[in-house]
Amino acid sequence: MPDKIKFTIDGKDCQADPGMTIYEAARASGIYIPVLCHFEGLKPVGSCRICSVRVNGRWMASCTQPVTPGMVIENTSPEVEEHRRAIIEMLFVEGNHFCPACEKSGNCELQALAYRYQIMVPQFPYLFPKKDIEAFPKFLLEHNRCVQCQRCIRAIQTPDGKKIFAMKNRSGRVRINVDRKLAASLSDEEARKAMDICPVGAILKKEVGFRVPIGQRRYDKKPIGSEIEEKR
Amino acid sequence: MNYKKILQKYRKDRTRLIEILKEIQATEGYIPEKGILSVADELGLSRAEVEGVISFYHFLSARPLGKYVIYLNNSITAEMAGREKVARAWEQEAGCSFGQTSADGLFTLLETSCIGMNDQEPAALINRVVFTRLNPEKVSQLAGWMREGRAVEDMVEETGDGANNHQLVRAMVRNNIRKTGPVVFGDYSAGQAIRKALETTPEGIIDEVKKANLLGRGGAGFPTGLKWEFCRKEKGEQRFVICNADEGEPGTFKDRVILTERPEMVFEGMAIAGYAVGARLGILYLRHEYSYLRRYLEHVLQKMREQGWLGQNIAGRGFAFDIEIKMGAGAYVCGEESALIESAEGKRGEPRDRPPFPVQKGYLNLPSTVNNVETLATATQIIVHGANWFRSMGTPVSTGTKLLSVSGDCQKPGIYEVEYGLTIKELLEMVGAEDTLAVQVGGPSGNCISEAGFGRKICFSDLPTGGSIIIFNRSRDLFAVVRNFLDFFIEESCGWCVPCRAGNVLLKKKFEKIASGLGTVQDLKEIEAWGKIIKSTSRCGLGQTSPNPVLTTLSNFREVYESRVSKEADFIPEFDLNRAVAEACAITGRKFQEEQEHA
Structure with a gap:
């Protein structure tokens, strides 16, 4: 068995197995680093940058950065937290998020992060972009809420490895582009998976809604990240 | 249109996707739906993936274009x-x-x-x-x-000077070489360097380049010898040398001139790098904008093969190395080495996460060294003339010479090969610049220098540059400059990560608020703070440097900003109602009453 890697997070001594990312290593130590684009079991892509930490003075995304011996990691310093809050706010103003009317409210990770960071009004001006809603046989794609986390791209593919969801355009115009023909062949179960893996209310399975009342949903009960912190 | 024929020509190779799409567009003027479906089908991709690639690149189009x-x-x-x-x-x-x-x-x-x-x-x-x-x-x-x-x-x-006049180029482009130096424009006869290189060991080549302290000329300044060494030591069934000819930093054009006038020196440098790292194939990734050089460069490669400087048995010493050209399709971010590799593999040019670095897992996930055009040309000369000769030029850390692409307000814009250590003041005199307000060193991602900094030196420890120097005289509006640069980054962001994609749009909004006279001291604080957040948290070099137009002018020309903001007001809304309704008021002849009376 290879030696454990020793490092610190906010001054606390931690250990991890070689090959772990900073995020995984922190999680194993009962320390929560907020993530949005990352999803366990999928290859990390480092797109949201909410998991940014400062390591020996340098900024890094903890979901993609492997932990190495002697790292001195800042996770909850005021500056790190301010940066994260800014990124969460950027996501709110970059899209059109109206939580009270959203099916994902209470289960939405973006909303949950905003609660955790106690965001009332973003420091940035709203951009009010014009975005569409697209309908597919089994699901709806609500571009107004999409945060371009790429979870759907990574998680939902055809058995022969074709991408059903893919990125289109670049810059602020990037959108998730759905292959209509392939999407039509999705099973109910796969459509459910697509909705569940979406951190926000961008992918919504058709013909079901508000099955669990708002107020009794996952993050209505406990803040995001508490499941990790409870294990400490 | 027979798409199958095009696909067969490229052996249905997924890494050739961009070339396939470009060929379809060249014949049909755009890439029609039928073409997309056919390409997707034959390459085993979804339609969405092919559309993703087309929509990423500026010079590919899925909608019909004019003749x-x-x-x-x-x-x-x-x-x-x-x-x-x-x-x-x-x-x-x-x-x-x-x-x-x-x-x-x-x-x-x-x-x-x-x-x-x-x-x-x-x-x-x-x-x-x-x-x-x-x-x-x-x-x-x-x-x-x-x-x-x-x-x-x-x-x-009318065609331009030098090889711009070559029958395979025939471009009206001018080289404008104003000052030659001993390295890139020094004495050179093709084949000498590779012959000499093959007489020593690969390790010997790496040592010589390390001893010369050659630092990457694209802007980042990573030690070339070290990069080659890392690449050589990495296990892999194959390794690659990639020449980054995607200079997209606004104001840079030196690689264009090197490829026009010194292509053999670059290709020889690639072969030397290939020998040093243990590669058999080199790829020249040429930006789409320089497509007009392609046939000429293919011709030069062919000539070098005939002369034995490339091919199966270089200089008769059994070393095999060849070079192929891959074309970009219009995306600044592809100048970033991992994005370039993605693009060379026929994908969207989105940067990769590091580690692994390209020297570990680069092109096709195999060890690859990505070097700038000028770096490779310089390496060729180092092998011919030796590390000591090279170190006798420049400064102890920034050895050798640098090609500068000078443009803007000066009498002699063009290419200058200068030794590192040149001050901005000396440069301004050399290029005939008068009444200079600001010098943009290193393009929009670099630093905007005011007169107070004209004594600073062009070198890696003070003012590094990939070559872009843009001069602004006192008649110019600095805000117009910053605005142009911010628009550039907004457009060229790949859109992958949040701070770069959304942050730069917000930064520009704040900038416009200040520029329009609606800013306060608080806005100056905020724009600086936002810029720092984007720099710290962005995923690649593009985002990490994108706020520099604001941050460096704010630090070097603070008074210009301060003159535009209100010193008294704590807060001014971004939206100016009076201004918004001014035209309507003028037309109707009615005055807008700011304070509605509520009796």
């Missing part, structure tokens, strides 16, 4: 040289606005980021042909020829 597509450069030096009038002239001739195709399908007008012609603006690509020094008269002449149906190639009346 003549005018890509008018929008860099700041073009603006300074009268771009606005040229743009209006095109709109008048075409009868449509930028972003549109004329009703008769003859013209499409599009803006494009810097095409590497900053010293001969306003410039445009028409289809793939470069036109420089445009003016409204020239535009109307070109438009007239287009109505007659003349081929774009036949609209070039």
Whole structure:
């Protein structure tokens, strides 16, 4: 068995197995680093940058950065937290998020992060972009809420490895582009998976809604990240 | 249209996707739905993936374009040289606005980021042909020829200097080499370096390059010898040498001139790198904007093969190395080495996470060294003349010479090969710049220097640059410069990560608030803080440098910002109601009452 890697997070001594990312290593130590684009079991892509930490003075995304011996990691310093809050706010103003009317409210990770960071009004001006809603046989794609986390791209593919969801355009115009023909062949179960893996209310399975009342949903009960912190 | 034939030509190779799409577009003018479906089907991709690649690149289009597509450069030096009038002239001739195709399908007008012609603006690509020094008269002449149906190639009346005049180039582009130096423009005879290299060991080559302290010339300044060593030591069934000829930093055009006048030196450098790292194949990743050089460069490669400097048995010593050219399709971010590799594999040019670094897992996930054009040319000369010769130039840390692409307000814009350590003041004298307000060193991602910094030196420890130097005199509005640069980064962001994609749009909004006179001292604090957040948390070098236009002018020209903001007000809303309704008030002859009376 290879030696454990020793490092610190906010001054606390931690250990991890070689090959772990900073995020995984922190999680194993009962320390929560907020993530949005990352999803366990999928290859990390480092797109949201909410998991940014400062390591020996340098900024890094903890979901993609492997932990190495002697790292001195800042996770909850005021500056790190301010940066994260800014990124969460950027996501709110970059899209059109109206939580009270959203099916994902209470289960939405973006909303949950905003609660955790106690965001009332973003420091940035709203951009009010014009975005569409697209309908597919089994699901709806609500571009107004999409945060371009790429979870759907990574998680939902055809058995022969074709991408059903893919990125289109670049810059602020990037959108998730759905292959209509392939999407039509999705099973109910796969459509459910697509909705569940979406951190926000961008992918919504058709013909079901508000099955669990708002107020009794996952993050209505406990803040995001508490499941990790409870294990400490 | 027989798409299968094109696909067969490229052996249905997924890494050739961009070339396949470009060939379809070259024959059909765009990439129609049928083409997308056929390509997706044959390459085992989804339609969405192929659309993803097309929509990423500026020069690929899934919607029909006009017979003549005018890509008018929008860099700041073009603006300074009268771009606005040229743009209006095109709109008048075409009868449509930028972003549109004329009703008769003859013209499409599009803006494009810097095409590497900053010293001969306003410039445009028409289809793939470069036109420089445009003016409204020239535009109307070109438009007239287009109505007659003349081929774009036949609209070039006068060719430029040097190899621009070569029958395989025939471009109106000018080299404007103002100062030659001993390295890139020094004495050189092809084949000498590779022959000498093959007489020593690969480790010996790496040691010599390390001893010379050659630092990457693209801007980042990573030690070349070290990069080669890492690549060589990495296990892999194959390794690659990639030459980064995607100079997209606005104001940089030195690689264009090197590839025009010194292509053998670059290719030889690639072969030497190949010998050093243990590669058999080199790839020249050439930006789309320089498509006009492709046939000429292929010809040079062929000549080098015939002379035995490339191929199966180089210099008769059993070393096999060859070079192929891969074309970009219009994306600044592809100058970032991992994005370049993605693009060379036929994908969207999105940067990768590191580690693993390209020397570990690069092209096709195999060890690859990505080096700039000038770096490779310089390596060739180091092998010929030795590390000591090289170290005798420049400064102890920044050894050797650097090619500068100088543009903007000066009498002699063009290419200068100078020793590192040159001060900005010396440079300004050399290029004939007077009454200088600011010097942009290293392009928009670099540093905007005020007079107080003219004693600073061009070198890695003070003012590093990939080569871009843009000069602004006191008649220029610094805010116009910053605005142009911010627009550039907003457009060229790949859109992958949040701080770069959304942050830069917000930064620009804040900047416009200040520029329009609605800013406060608090806004200056916020724009600085936002800029720092984008720098710290962005995923790649593009995002990490994108706020520099604001941050460096804010630090070096603070008074310009302070003169625009209100010192007294704590808060001024971004939206100025009086201004918004001013026109309506004037038309109706009614006055807007700011305070509604609530009796």
